[in-house]
Structure formats: structure tokens, C-alpha cells
Amino acid sequence: MKRLLVVGLSIALVYLVYTGTLSIVEVLIAIGIGFALSGIIGVDLVKDESKLNARRFFEAVKYTFKYFTIIEYLAHYSVVKAILSRDPGLKPAIVEVPYYVNSEIAIVTIANSITNTPGTVVVDVDEKRKRFYVHWIFAEAFEGEEARKGVSAEFEDWAKKIFD
Structure with missing residues (x-):
């Protein structure tokens, strides 16, 4: 059950980051997709449920936020700058x-x-x-x-x- 919850919420979070919206409909879709996929692939993603804890989950949330905002922005900026440069x-x-x-x-x-x-x-x-x-x-x-x-x-x- 712990595996289903953590993997489902993680997938839902990534979905919401990619869509960039927090409307009620999108949140419900994200949760539905997250838990459906968690039931299918959760066993393959989480081999050891003892490693699932709140600290690791919040580290994943922090990484997801930092990656999709700061890291991706800086990388896109450097590539666009190279494209537009002589x-x-x-x-x-x-x-x-x-x-x-x-x-x-x-x-x-x-x-x-x-x-x-x-x-x-x-x-x-x-x-x-x-x-x-x-x-x-x-x-x-x-x-x-x-x-x-x-x-x-x-x-x-x-x-x-x-x-x-």
C-alpha cells in the first residue's frame, strides 16, 4: 500500500509539473493516472519498501521542482543563446x-x-x-x-x- 501511495503521488506530481496547471480537473486526472500507473509499474520501481519514507519523498519533490524550474531553464537558456549567437x-x-x-x-x-x-x-x-x-x-x-x-x-x- 505504501508503494502505491508514494509512486502514485510522485507520478501525479510530475504530471502536474508538466501540464503546468492546478485546476481541480487536472489534479483529479493526475491522481487517477498516478495511481493507475502505480498499480502497473510500482512493483518494478520500488523493490524495497523499507526505503520509502517522508524524507526521501520530500527530497524527490525538491529535486523535481529544482530540475523543472532552475536546471531546465539554465540549460535551455544556454542552448538558445548558442543558437542565436554568431x-x-x-x-x-x-x-x-x-x-x-x-x-x-x-x-x-x-x-x-x-x-x-x-x-x-x-x-x-x-x-x-x-x-x-x-x-x-x-x-x-x-x-x-x-x-x-x-x-x-x-x-x-x-x-x-x-x-x-
């Missing part, structure tokens, strides 16, 4: 980015956060070596901690707080 300063490259989380959901969260952010796309994941291979249009480093710092360190910090 000298966009592009340095596209495939970079090797290490990760240090263990759970599948944390890995997927980081990869999705990278891919959903304009200017970066995860093109491959090496689970044995714990590496993402990321196409980055503003490459500042090509591997190791410097690449991780520029691409995914913040996402990984949040994923650890929420899922590991």
Missing part, C-alpha cells in the same frame, strides 16, 4: 562520465535527467564499468570527474538522496 562556442563530443549509484532506478533517473536536459544525451550505459557515454554539445572535459562534474554530479547527488 559564435555559439559549440564543442560537441562523446564524453565518458562515471557514476557511483547502485540501484537501477537511480541510474535511470540520472540518465533521464541528463538526456532531458538540452545539450546532453546519454547514448550508452556501461553497467559493468559504471559509465555513461554522453553526447555533450559544450564539452569541457572528456572523461573522469571533470566530465562528471559538468554533466551529472548534481543529478547523481539527488539520485543518491532519493533512491540509494
